[in-house]
Amino acid sequence: MYSQGLQDAKGGPEPEGLLKAFQKRIDNEEKIEPRDWMPEAYRKTLIRQMSQHAHSEIVGQLPEGNWITRAPTLKRKMILLAKVQDEAGHGLYIYSATETLGITREEMTRQLLSGEAKYSSIFNYPTPSWADMGAIGWLVDGAAIMNQVPLCRASYGPYARSMIRICKEESFHQRQGYDIMTTLARGSNAQKKMAQDALNRFWWPALMMFGPSDKDSKHSVQSMQWKIKRFSNDDLRQKFVDVTVPQAEHLGLTIPDEDLKWNEERGHYDFGEIDWDEFINVIKGNGPCNKERLRARQKAHDEGEWVRKAAEVYQQNQRDAA
Amino acid sequence: MKLYEIFIRPKSGLNHRHVGSLHAADARMALQNARDVYTRREEGVSIWVVEAAHITASNPEQSEPWFDPAADKIYRHPTFYPLDKEVDNM
Ligand SMILES: [Fe+2]
Ligand SMILES: [Fe+2]
Numbered sequence: 528m529y530s531q532g533l534q535d536a537k538g539g540p541e542p543e544g545l546l547k548a549f550q551k552r553i554d555n556e557e558k559i560e561p562r563d564w565m566p567e568a569y570r571k572t573l574i575r576q577m578s579q580h581a582h583s584e585i586v587g588q589l590p591e592g593n594w595i596t597r598a599p600t601l602k603r604k605m606i607l608l609a610k611v612q613d614e615a616g617h618g619l620y621i622y623s624a625t626e627t628l629g630i631t632r633e634e635m636t637r638q639l640l641s642g643e644a645k646y647s648s649i650f651n652y653p654t655p656s657w658a659d660m661g662a663i664g665w666l667v668d669g670a671a672i673m674n675q676v677p678l679c680r681a682s683y684g685p686y687a688r689s690m691i692r693i694c695k696e697e698s699f700h701q702r703q704g705y706d707i708m709t710t711l712a713r714g715s716n717a718q719k720k721m722a723q724d725a726l727n728r729f730w731w732p733a734l735m736m737f738g739p740s741d742k743d744s745k746h747s748v749q750s751m752q753w754k755i756k757r758f759s760n761d762d763l764r765q766k767f768v769d770v771t772v773p774q775a776e777h778l779g780l781t782i783p784d785e786d787l788k789w790n791e792e793r794g795h796y797d798f799g800e801i802d803w804d805e806f807i808n809v810i811k812g813n814g815p816c817n818k819e820r821l822r823a824r825q826k827a828h829d830e831g832e833w834v835r836k837a838a839e840v841y842q843q844n845q846r847d848a849a
Numbered sequence: 850m851k852l853y854e855i856f857i858r859p860k861s862g863l864n865h866r867h868v869g870s871l872h873a874a875d876a877r878m879a880l881q882n883a884r885d886v887y888t889r890r891e892e893g894v895s896i897w898v899v900e901a902a903h904i905t906a907s908n909p910e911q912s913e914p915w916f917d918p919a920a921d922k923i924y925r926h927p928t929f930y931p932l933d934k935e936v937d938n939m
Contacts (some may be wrong), residue, residue, distance in 0.1 A: 562909045609889075616886050623870045626852075632872065689869065696890075838850060838874035845875055 536567045553754050558684035561627035569753055570628050573683055576755060577625040582639045582646035584618035586820050590654040591663060599657060606703050607660060613696045620692055624685035640825055648806060649732050651814030658711055658718075658725035664704015666726075666733040666771065672697045673767045674737065677757035686755075705774065712778040719779075726775065727783045734798075735806045737764040743803075768796050852901040853879040855886075857893035865897050876900070 533541045545564055552559065559565055588611050595611065598604035622632055638644035649667055654660070675697065678690040711722035738744060738760040750756035758766075768787075775782050786799035808814065850872040856865040868887050873879035879898040888896070907915060923929050932939055 560909065562906070564910070613889070616889065619871060619886050620869055626870075692869075835850070838878065842850070842874040 533566050533568045541566050541568075550752070553682045553752075556680075556754075557682075558687065559682050560684045568749075569755075572750060572753070573686065573755060574625060574628050574630050576750075577621055577628075577686055578630070578635045578638065579645050579647075581618050581621035581625060581635065582644055583650065584614050584621065585639075586646045586650045586824060587667075588614045588618075589820055589823050590650055590652070590816075591660060593654050594657060594660050597657070598660075603660075603707070610664070610700050610703060613700065617693050617696070620689040621686075624683075624689045627685045636828065640821065640828060642812060642821060645810065647736055648809040648814065649736050651809050651816045651820060652728065652732050653816050656721055656725060658707070658721040659729065661704050661707030661711060661722065662725035662729040664700050664702075665708050665774070666704075666729050667736070668697055668700035668704060669771060670733050670736045670767055672701060673763050677763075680754070680757065682754040708778055708780070712780060722778070723780055726780050730783050731801065731805075732809075734764055734768070734801055735809075737761070737767065739803070739806070740801075765795055768798050772796055850874055851879075853883075853898045854901050854904065855879075855883045856897040856899065857883075857887060858895040859892060860894055865895065868892075870901060873898075 533546065535541050546566060549559075549565060549569075559569075591607060591611050591614075595604060595607055598607050622635060625635065626632060635644070639646070649670075654663070672694065675690050675694050679687055679694055681687045681690065708722050708725075711718040713719075741747065741759045741761045744760055747756065747759060751759075772782060772787065784799045786797065788797050790797045809817070812818075851874070852870055853873055853876070854870050855868050857868050858865045871879065871882050871886055873882055876898055880896055883896050883898055887893070919925075927939075
């Protein structure tokens with residue numbers, strides 16, 4: 528099946544020959560590089576997906592940044608700082624990769640701050656307890672890894688390459704989170720309760736990170752054909768549940784889902800229905816922290832204004848002196 | 850801010866390799882940012898930063914006429930020359 532009915536940048540039909548050749552390259556597992564011909568819809572889909580991804584890395588620093596000054600030990604503080612710095616790096620790798628598709632960094636920033644662009648719904652949940660740093664590393668970075676590993680083979684070269692770098696760094700994130708959970712789960716009753724409470728609050732939002740159920744996912748088919756996506760949302764979600772449940776059991780923690788049960792026949796865990804209303808609500812901007820997150824981003828952007836200005840003036844002076 | 854392409858030598862003895870790009874006001878700032886963005890885990894012993902505008906690239910649409918002439922010159926490869934069994938490796 529070829530991508531019939533796709534429109535080019537000016538709204539005309541894409542040339543059939545080029546479309547066929549393009550799909551053939553993808554079917555052969557060839558990578559598409561920035562200056563290669565690509566259908567306009569492929570470019571747009573990538574810009575949307577990659578910029579959302581970059582925004583998620585950047586906004587994702589906020590719930591954890593919340594705890595840097597209050598980490599329980601110097602060791603934990605250094606680790607958390609390093610983790611949050613990695614996320615800033617991830618944002619930068621993907622922003623750079625997205626720019627190769629012809630959108631500017633300024634435009635992406637504008638879309639984020641205006642609320643036009645989305646980022647992962649998970650970062651709109653609050654982090655009131657230290658145990659949340661554990662739950663985030665373990666579950667949120669864990670879910671991110673599930674999503675990102677297949678993206679290392681995405682058809683767009685710059686995206687795939689940035690994912691390879693990112694995946695190398697993510698396993699540290701997940702392990703340090705699980706390490707926090709382990710310490711708490713083996714600690715005092717109060718600590719154990721903290722760990723369980725964080726798991727209770729982050730479990731379902733972590734499952735939502737895989738996106739809508741396959742039957743409601745509108746972008747999937749085309750993205751699969753273009754190899755921007757390799758597995759369906761539900762498949763990845765199932766995989767995540769399957770690997771995570773034993774990890775929780777190992778810690779003596781309980782997954783907050785009464786319907787969770789090993790299904791011998793399927794060889795997978797069955798689990799309860801996700802509250803999709805909550806998911807849609809958070810995506811629409813009505814989650815517990817959406818406004819706070821954007822406000823924090825806007826504030827950081829405004830407060831960095833003089834730095835960007837100074838750099839520009841400096842650049843101008845250098846040019847004048849030359 | 851200008852766009853810089855970043856090249857890193859993973860260890861001495863290896864070539865510098867393109868790893869990505871970033872924005873900076875000048876080369877010094879690009880180097881500093883490249884250190885922070887691309888070498889947080891000892892990924893390199895040397896960094897080159899090149900202003901993207903200074904790179905001249907071949908045209909991907911011309912790839913065929915540009916690279917094809919090499920395809921039919923198989924006599925450039927050692928395997929083009931069969932050797933008698935007695936000498937076998939050369
Ligand atoms: Fe990340
Ligand atoms: Fe991470």
